[in-house]
Amino acid sequence: MADSAMGRRAVLAATAAAAAGAGAAGVAGAAPAAARPSAARPVAGARPGGPVVVRTAAGPVAGAREGGALVFRGVPYAQPPLGALRFASPRPPRPWRGVRDATRFAPPFLQTVDPAGSEDGLYANVWTPGTRGRRPVLVYIHGGGWQVGAGSWPTYDGRRLALRGDLVVITFNYRMGAFGFGYHEELTDDRTGDCANWGLQDQAALLRWVRENAGAFGGDPADITLAGTSAGGASAWQLALRPELRGLIRRIVPISACHVWAPATSLTVPDARRVYEEVAARLGTTVRGLRAAPAAAVQDAWFAVFSGAPGGRVVGSGREYRGPVVDGRWMRAFDHELATPAVPVLSVHTRTEGSFYTGPGSPIPTPAPTDDASLRDAVRGVLLKGAARVSDSLVDGCVDAYRAAAVAEGLPLDPVSLWTDVWGDGLFRYLNVRLAERHARTGTAPGYLMEFAHPARPPWFGTPHEHTSPFLFGTYGLPGNVGACGDGAGEVRVGDAFMDLVASFAHTGVPTAPGVPPWPPFAPGRASALILGEPGGARVAEVSKGGQLGFWDGGGWGPRVLG
Incomplete structure (x- = not known):
């Protein structure tokens, strides 16, 4: 699962090294969501076939024509968070007069897996079919355990998605690690009063920048769909819960969202x-x-x-990853404790999220279990990601529940398969499915649930966490992705369907695609989840492996989804 720039498994490797999770962002504070109308207009006089110049609210930028699309790279959406602005709320970019080159990516934000990383990293990248018109805008938030990643990584190249979906596609970088997700009153911003979650603030600033500048790139500033994977999927959900952003975000696509909770993925x-x-x-x-x-x-x-x-360690929380902190301002409570977003939701999870961690090149290398005793040790290791102490009875209950569910559903019983499902369900699939169920019961807008089931190629197995990104962006054929993804006719069909479903959702709020059966809004207990990527084609069915999820409802571990 490698990215063509670096191993996509390395997206989480820095976090793993520190822990022993993904891979492969307006003005600061609580400003009103309704930004002033876009002042951005294409700049006249650009030569045919030459650089394409558009005028953003801060100044003109020159992009490039590539493969039928226009691309603008490294466009600042906020001031560099340097010096006095480190640990400050993001400030709007300073205006410039001359035409700014936007043909090269800016560095990723400072991180351990990329030596080119820089604190000066708050930049956006835009792919568009053209600067005329008012297309839906798809903003994508990269994952990486809130520690690593970048919107410029080749897997997230937005050209194919923009052209096939007739969308303006935007990726970007945001502050991460110590600079992005934490809390301390001594770091309070005098202007905004904020002292936490600077990366989440950056993401909100990016959305306000999109609202102000989408028109320059042929986008509709009133039609923004927010998508993201893993930490980025959690961010999409969290931003949709912010009252001042509700009029800005029209719908969300959280993919394999790593919803935060303490002590596993958030610091108290x-x-x-x-x-x-x-x-x-x-x-x-x-x-x-x-x-x-x-x-x-x-x-x-x-x-x-x-x-x-x-x-x-000196602290007990943040045991696996360090995501947003419940600060009462940028995050009022954890997702499972709050009402569901008041926007349409297309939620995606993979069939075996955990095989990202239990397969080859795991970012958190762990010896694979080979018998019952080592299986119980491995399961204990998973449970210790979310609890300081794990009893023998909890471990036994988890193993027994997963073994019984596998028998009932005719699934593999080998130790690695059971361990893989425990890992993926505990950190990802359980909350994704249960929150989709709650949205169906209590939400005021439609919700759709997809299980992405396209298998990875050997020596990888199952459908790992982050196996979705190459198919969403149509980059499965890149040298760093093709080994795990493949690039044959089957991959083309799956990728085209995935892009069409997300694009149609961004256009109309209803996901449709040629060759995909009618997909109804998700209704728990009914055949209403879309299974995409199986050899026989897409189908609508009930959520698979539902029996396994029952353990987490009453297992005495992790969050409970109420309402």
């Missing part, structure tokens, strides 16, 4: 405070002084605090 406020104080102490400064410390030193100290097994 006391723990976040302690981590920044520990980082400052390691660097011989104060928490406020972290704004002036070398960025690489802050990053290294942050990962050092989270090195080793969770039980040996």
Whole structure:
């Protein structure tokens, strides 16, 4: 599952090294969602076949024509978060007068898996069929465990999706790790009063930038669909819950969303405070002084605090990943504790999310179980991602429940298959399905649920977490993706269908595609989930492996979805 720029498994490898999760973002504060009408217009006088110049609200940018599309790379959507703006809410980009080159990607945000990373990383990339018209806008938030990733990675090239779907496709970078997701009052922004979740603030700033500038790129600023995978899928859901963004986001496509909860994937406020104080102490400064410390030193100290097994760290939360913190402002509560978004939702999960971690090249390498005893040890390791202590009875109950469900459904009983499903369900599939069920019961807008089932090629197996991205973007044939994805006629059919479904959802709110049966809104207990990627073609059915999910409802581990 490698990206053509770097291993897509490496998207989470930095987090794994620190822990021992994905791969392969307006103005700051609570400003009103309704931005002023777009002042952006194409700049007259561009030469046919030459650079394409459009005028954004901050100044003109020159993009390129590539493969039938127009692409604008490295367009600033906020000021660089440097110096005094480190740990500050994002500020609108400073205006410029001359034509800014937008033919090359900006560096990814600072991260351990890419030496080219930089704190100066708040930039957007735009693919469009043309600058005239008012197309729906699809904004995509990359994943990577809130630690790594970039909208510029080749897997997320938006050209094919923009052309096939007649969409304006936008990717971008946002602050991550120590600079993006945490909390401390000593880092309060004097302008906004915010002291947490700077990466989430960046994502909201990007959406406001899109609202203001979509018209320059042939997009409709009133028709924005927000999509994302893993951490990005969770962000799409979280942003849709923000009251001031509800009029800006028209619908969402959360894919394999890693919904945050403590202690697994979020720090508590006391723990976040302690981590920044520990980082400052390691660097011989104060928490406020972290704004002036070398960025690489802050990053290294942050990962050092989270090195080793969770039980040996100075804090007990953030055991697997460190996503948004419940700060009462940018995140009022965890997703499972809040009402469902008041927008149409197309939720996607893969059939075996966990095979991303249990297959070759896992970002969190763990010996595979071979017998009952090692299976129970492996399952205990999964459960320890979300609890400080795991009893023998909880481990036994989990193994027994998954084994019984596998027998009932005629699924494999080998230790690796059982371990894979426990891992994927506990961290991803359980909350994705249960939140889709709640949206169907209590939501005010339609919801659709897709199980992506296209199998990975050996030596990978199942349908791993993040196996969706190459098919959504049509980049499965890239050198770094083709080994796991393939690029034959079957892959073309699956990719085209996936792109068509998401594009039609962005255009009309109803996902349709040639060769795909009519797909009704999701209704729990009825054949209403779309299964995409099986050899026999797409079909509508009940959610598969439903029996396995029952363990998490009453297992005494993890969150419960109420309502």
